[in-house]
Amino acid sequence: MKRSIRMVLTTLAILAMGTLLVLAQGKKGQVQDPVCGLWVDKNSELSFVHKGETYYFCSNRDKDFFKANPSKYLTKK
Secondary structure, eight states: OHHHHHHHHHHHHHHHHHHHHHHHHOSTTOEEOTTTOOEEOOOGGGEEEETTEEEEOSSHHHHHHHHHOHHHHHTOO
């Protein structure tokens, strides 16, 4: 019985890690929102240029947060 439970938990953990890996990589051609970390398509309406580099966001809220204090989000790396 304990062996079955351990096997189920191990399988769930492996599936969870695999899912996180896939989600973390984003789709081809996407970029990461520097505020929330989501992977987004390049959308000029949700972009902002800072020191010659263009950043893309998932929402106007994240874009506004970034514009108010870019250094806060660029030092996260």
